[in-house]
Amino acid sequence: MRRFVIVGQKASASGEFLLDDVPGTGGRLDVLLRCVRAAMLYSHGIRRDVVVYLLLGGGPKAPRTLRFEGAAATFLRPDERSIGILVKKALVLERVHHAAARGGAVGGPFVPVRPGVGLANGGLSLILADLGGAHLYMLDEGAPDLRSETALGGADDVFFVGDHLGLDEATRASLSAAGARPIGLGPVSVHAEDAIAVLWNEVDRRDATRG
Ligand SMILES: C[S@@+](CC[C@H](N)C(=O)[O-])C[C@H]1O[C@@H](n2cnc3c(N)ncnc32)[C@H](O)[C@@H]1O
Structure with a gap:
């Protein structure tokens, strides 16, 4: 199970962004939507062995986190707008706000909001x-080459x-303290979405070599 965490410093943690202007009203949430596509979809399919976290660091409800699980995801389409609709619906569900405010559902902080999608405060x-206990890497320009x-x-x-x-800087410091290794591409x-595609390509090649 490979996992990706996309850190959206200003990305909207509430569903009040406009689908017709996601970059302007969503704190560049559009970048994160494209990252979901790059991390979870290949041509004509969903990667079942992936989990993607979107850290939403912008707006009054921040920080909140959306978690997408490839194993359970349904109807995940490659166009940015449909992923935007999914995210908007997940963020505006009032029952989730209430459940998350109470500490989340039984079994963890992530409250299910759609098949394969969970939301946490x-x-x-x-x-x-x-x-x-996972192996953590942070993708960083100028870091030692992933090869x-x-x-x-x-x-x-x-x-x-x-x-x-x-x-x-604060995220880098926390990740370093958690043992994350910087890698360059x-x-x-x-x-960001291209960085994920390059990374997946390297991992796919290594998987194919291992057989
Ligand atoms: C558009 S880049 C960020 C550019 C930003 N101006 C900066 O200086 O960090 C988005 C993210 O993609 C990843 N990335 C892009 N190019 C990379 C590279 N050559 N090596 C490693 N990571 C890269 C990094 O995680 C980066 O934070």
């Missing part, structure tokens, strides 16, 4: 607790990805 520390990371590609790998602003800074 909380940010990085909640995510780190949910991840348990020299021979251990990368294990089943419990977790990859932290920044948004259009990158990873902020090459000499060019690419968009």
Whole structure:
């Protein structure tokens, strides 16, 4: 099970953004929507062995976290608007606000809001607790190249990805303290969703080599 955490520094934690202007009204939530597609979908299919966390750090309800599980996801379509609709519906469900405010459903802080989608009140520390003892990597421009990371590609790998602003200093410090290794993808800074595609390509190749 590979897991991705996309850190949206300003991404809206409430559903009050406009679908016709997600970048302007959602704190660049559009970046995170594209990351969901890149992390979870391949051509004509859903990756079942992936979990994606969206850390929503913007707006009055922040921080909140959406968790997408490939194993249980249904009707996940590749276009940004339909993923935006899914996210908006998940964030505006009042019963979730109430349940999450009480500490979440039995079995953990994530309250189910759609098949394969859970919502929790909380940010990085909640995510780190949910991840348990995993191998953590943070994707960072200028870091040692992933091709020299021979251990990368294990089943419990977790990859932290920044948004259009990158990873902020506080997040970097917390991740370093949690043992996350910085890895680079090459000499060019690419968009977050492209970074995920490059990373998946490397992991897919290693999986194919292992057989
Ligand atoms: C658009 S980039 C962030 C750019 C931002 N201006 C900065 O300086 O951090 C979005 C995220 O994609 C990942 N990323 C992009 N290019 C990368 C590269 N060449 N190596 C490693 N990670 C990369 C990083 O996680 C980064 O935070």
